Amino acid sequence: MAFSFKSTASWTLLLLLLMQFMPLSRLNPPSVSSLQAPDFIKSTLKKSCYDCHSNETRWPAMAWIAPASWLASGIVTSGRNVLNFSAWNNNKKREIRNVVSGRAVHQGLYYLWKPDARLTVTETNALLKWLE
Ligand code: HEC
Numbered sequence: 001m002a003f004s005f006k007s008t009a010s011w012t013l014l015l016l017l018l019m020q021f022m023p024l025s026r027l028n029p030p031s032v033s034s035l036q037a038p039d040f041i042k043s044t045l046k047k048s049c050y051d052c053h054s055n056e057t058r059w060p061a062m063a064w065i066a067p068a069s070w071l072a073s074g075i076v077t078s079g080r081n082v083l084n085f086s087a088w089n090n091n092k093k094r095e096i097r098n099v100v101s102g103r104a105v106h107q108g109l110y111y112l113w114k115p116d117a118r119l120t121v122t123e124t125n126a127l128l129k130w131l132e
Contacts, residue, residue, distance in 0.1 A: 019066035024073045028055045031086030041130045044123040045085060051117070052079030052107070055086035097131045100124060 031054070035042065050056050052075060063072040083092050099106045100119065111118050119127070 016066070022066060022070075024069055028057055029086075031055050033086075033088055035085045035088040037130065040126055044119065044127060048117050048119050048123070050085060051110070052076050053083045053085055055080070055084065093131050097128065100127045100131065 035045070037045075046054075046056070051058055057076055059072070062068040083096070098104050101124075
């Protein structure tokens, strides 16, 4: 059978269409025990970390369209699994310190895409003090 661009395109289209029906855990479940912290700490973490480490994810529009939605939902699921500020129990402070102090390069692509979410020097210092 000869290669036909038309049929390849229509199969691709059909596949993309079917992909949209795969169920995803792209939801924000209720929080179990939210982090209790001073307002500044909380708003800083909300700005920089909550998209992947809480049940208060601000899902971007592209998170509704497969296959980008699979990527987004995968990152958020694994982020929530290791650290979830909506199910907070204080036992991750050392690891958080590591990330905040910049010793671990963390999610560089996300911060390229959302430069406003980057921690400022003031925010970094406040977090490090709180984490002591
Ligand atoms: C774009 C999503 C995303 C953002 C934003 C994000 N993280 Fe993560 N984080 C992840 C994922 C995914 C993992 C698990 C896989 C890994 O370690 O890379 C993780 C792992 C972690 C871990 C545990 C493992 C380790 O690296 O020590 C800590 C602690 C952590 N993140 C802290 C933070 C803090 C603090 C912020 C905000 C300054 C933040 N993260 C922002 C996605 C994110």
